[in-house]
Structure formats: C-alpha cells, structure tokens
Amino acid sequence: ETGVTQTPRHLVMGMTNKKSLKCEQHLGHNAMYWYKQSAKKPLELMFVYSLEERVENNSVPSRFSPECPNSSHLFLHLHTLQPEDSALYLCASSQEYIGRNTGELFFGEGSRLTVL
C-alpha cells in the first residue's frame, strides 16, 4: 500500500467518549501533520511531528492529544470533545519539515468526525 492512509474514515462520538484517529504513511517521510478542516474556514494546522518529535502545537485544546510512536504512524486521541470540534481531520506527511522541505504535502483522505 502506498501514500497516506487514515482510519476511520467516519466517526461519530458523544462528548464523553474517548476515541482515536490513526494515520499511517508509506512514503518514508520524516514529518507528519494534523490539520482540521471546518466548513467555510481555512485549513488549521494543529500539530507537526518531525522525526517523531513534536515541533508545532498551534494552541490546540488539550482535549486533542497527538501521539507519534514512529515516523510512519501518527495518532490523534480525542477526549471530551465539543460539538464545534466536528470537522474533517486531515493527516499529511512530507519528506522533511525544515530546510529540505519543498512544501509538498501528501494528504490522507481524512477522518470525518461528528460530535453529538
């Protein structure tokens, strides 16, 4: 399998649930990203990992907790979410984060999250 794979594609959860989104990349990249895409808003960068180290955390509420156990896998753990967190969560990867990064990101198809 190639590219960036996200699971699940769709998730419905209550505000008290705990769930996780998973992302896997098969491109040998060193940087991975979580973006939030809400209707009528620009893409919001949430977290960036470079070589398994978190390098960006853009004022994201603590109810979102990322985890990067290795350079191929990225998780987003969700806990006590709010209805306004309903959105499409996109994972992406790139060859490098700084310096050699060409700006080309490879995106997964996204996980559509609905919080009831």
Place this chain on the structure above:
Amino acid sequence: GNSVTQMEGPVTLSEEAFLTINCTYTATGYPSLFWYVQYPGEGLQLLLKATKADDKGSNKGFEATYRKETTSFHLEKGSVQVSDSAVYFCALAGGSSNTGKLIFGQGTTLQVKP
C-alpha cells in the same frame, strides 16, 4: 506573518469555459507557491507549484505563474470540465522564515455544470 488570500467562491462555470481563480500572498523573501486541489470526499493533493519568480507551474491543463511584482499566483485553465469540480487551495511555504509550515488560503469551490 505570511498569509494567502483567495477569491471567494463558489465559482460556477459551464463546461469548456475559461477559469481564473485569484490568489495573492504576503511574505518576506522568496517563498514557494502551490495550488492544491480537493475532490469531493478526498484529501488535498498537489496540483502544481512554482519555486521562484516568473516560474510557471502547470498540470492537467491548469497553469499558474509566480508574479513577484504583484505578489500573485492566479490559477487558470482554458477549458474546464465537469470533473474539475473541486475545492482549490492556494498555499505558500518558505520565504525568509524558512520553516516547514505550509500556509493555506481559505479555498475556492469550483462547480462546473454540463
């Protein structure tokens, strides 16, 4: 800081019409510029890019020219098809800050009718 501004959508065209989606940017130094496309139900994918002034990126009949004098990177296509219906994102990376962060515009929805 760096930013990207795109024209508001949606843009609705008939098949074979000419397309222009405007994009302007604010950045210091010499960023690289990109157009990404998101087809319904999918993630974003790179459509084309330009890394220096006066470069023209092209792919699938789409073109965009990096204009430093007007800080623009407008997307054009001479004859759109129904299959081009998607959301188009202009983005920039690099410049003086030289970070890996890709700055996206808000996206422009294109609807092409038969």
